[in-house]
Amino acid sequence: xxxxxxxxxxxxxxxxxxxxxxxxxxxxxxxxxxxxxxxxxxxxxxxxxxxxxxxxxxxxxxxxxxxxxxxxxxxxxxxxxxxxxxxxxxxxxxxxxxxxxxxxxxxxxxxxxxxxxxxxxxxxxxxxxxxxxxxxxxxxxxxxxxxxxxxxxxxxxxxxxxxxxxxxxxxxxxxxxxx
Amino acid sequence: xxxxxxxxxxxxxxxxxxxxxxxxxxxxxxxxxxxxxxxxxxxxxxxxxxxxxxxxxxxxxxxxxxxxxxxxxxxxxxxxxxxxxxxxxxxxxxxxxxxxxxxxxxxxxxxxxxxxxxxxxxxxxxxxxxxxxxxxxxxxxxxxxxxxxxxxxxxxxxxxxxxxxxxxxxxxxxxxxxxxxxxxxxxxxxxxxxxxxxxxxxxxxxxxxxxxxxxxxxxxxxxxxxxxxxxxxxxxxxxxxxxxxx
Numbered sequence: 001x002x003x004x005x006x007x008x009x010x011x012x013x014x015x016x017x018x019x020x021x022x023x024x025x026x027x028x029x030x031x032x033x034x035x036x037x038x039x040x041x042x043x044x045x046x047x048x049x050x051x052x053x054x055x056x057x058x059x060x061x062x063x064x065x066x067x068x069x070x071x072x073x074x075x076x077x078x079x080x081x082x083x084x085x086x087x088x089x090x091x092x093x094x095x096x097x098x099x100x101x102x103x104x105x106x107x108x109x110x111x112x113x114x115x116x117x118x119x120x121x122x123x124x125x126x127x128x129x130x131x132x133x134x135x136x137x138x139x140x141x142x143x144x145x146x147x148x149x150x151x152x153x154x155x156x157x158x159x160x161x162x163x164x165x166x167x168x169x170x171x172x173x174x175x176x177x178x179x
Numbered sequence: 180x181x182x183x184x185x186x187x188x189x190x191x192x193x194x195x196x197x198x199x200x201x202x203x204x205x206x207x208x209x210x211x212x213x214x215x216x217x218x219x220x221x222x223x224x225x226x227x228x229x230x231x232x233x234x235x236x237x238x239x240x241x242x243x244x245x246x247x248x249x250x251x252x253x254x255x256x257x258x259x260x261x262x263x264x265x266x267x268x269x270x271x272x273x274x275x276x277x278x279x280x281x282x283x284x285x286x287x288x289x290x291x292x293x294x295x296x297x298x299x300x301x302x303x304x305x306x307x308x309x310x311x312x313x314x315x316x317x318x319x320x321x322x323x324x325x326x327x328x329x330x331x332x333x334x335x336x337x338x339x340x341x342x343x344x345x346x347x348x349x350x351x352x353x354x355x356x357x358x359x360x361x362x363x364x365x366x367x368x369x370x371x372x373x374x375x376x377x378x379x380x381x382x383x384x385x386x387x388x389x390x391x392x393x394x395x396x397x398x399x400x401x402x403x404x405x406x407x408x409x410x411x412x413x414x415x416x417x418x419x420x421x422x423x424x425x
């Protein structure tokens with residue numbers, strides 16, 4: 001992580017806005033049938049500790065307390081926080097709940113230092129993260145009759161990074177098609 | 180290319196006014212209502228027209244069903260088929276502790292404008308925009324408030340309760356119409372520097388906020404326009420806080 005940020009500094013210049021997209025669902029099963037505990041721990045490490053460490057590097061570069069010029073951070077939560085991912089991956093839902101609380105807490109902490117920290121909360125989006133067949137199966141059952149497109153999630157992220165969101169901090173933007 | 184048509188209740192003042200002006204810049208024709216202050220609504224319409232959009236101000240008390248129906252019918256007739264609604268008209272209602280509350284009529288007026296009117300304005304928009312009713316879809320944005328989750332104890336618990344009702348409307352009604360081409364969402368502003376605030380509150384509260392300042396109405400109008408736009412095409416029944424981390 002430190003090398004990633006240092007390389008970005010060297011190659012592109014001072015950072016204005018990291019987006020913490022990297023995440024995995026981890027082992028999929030009912031909780032009581034879970035056997036791959038190492039896989040769950042790896043999921044926690046990437047989803048929670050990864051976001052945490054990335055924000056740490058970013059805040060120390062962008063915060064006015066550290067001589068930075070401010071900036072915006074977007075973390076990725078999930079509708080799984082509300083659903084719990086019951087029967088599928090309860091650990092994943094819990095990892096994203098950690099992101100929500102972290103976003104709120106850090107968002108309040110650094111709001112006066114010129115950094116806006118927000119979370120984008122996708123519902124079921126048609127990306128390669130979904131298991132084969134899930135979009136075709138679930139899409140028609142959703143309120144809007146379809147899964148979301150990654151481009152519109154990206155549009156929400158760009159909105160949160162933009163000046164149009166200048167008073168949005170510590171907030172969650174749901175892009176979940178009413179579910 | 181013809182403009183889309185947006186109706187903004189309470190569009191003569193505060194966040195509604197800023198939303199009307201920004202909407203005109205983004206290619207919306209705008210209808211606003213006013214209760215009694217036609218001069219303010221005329222100013223909003225003049226700015227809308229300055230940006231090359233059509234503007235219309237209609238006298239209508241949106242706490243009355245007949246006026247709401249007439250407002251929408253006038254908008255139909257003068258501007259055309261509705262594409263979007265922003266429900267910005269709202270009041271704070273009785274302030275202070277509940278054990279000292281005496282203004283029960285004020286409480287009734289609060290429920291009527293902030294809740295009943297939100298439902299009736301939504302009804303009129305849904306009847307026009309829903310594919311179930313032969314419409315071509317559209318977007319609705321409700322104005323909620325950070326008060327809905329803060330509760331604002333000792334200051335304005337009734338207002339917080341009315342906005343919690345708006346949140347439930349956004350979630351429930353948003354799901355109800357999501358499959359009919361209508362995206363219904365809400366924004367929840369924190370302390371915004373508009374005339375809805377009592378004198379001195381922005382100056383007093385601003386430095387205590389996480390951002391060390393109150394928000395400006397333009398900073399709420401921009402997220403409202405984002406929610407109305409195609410960029411937000413998978414955002415429905417969602418609640419967006421614009422509260423500066425409060």
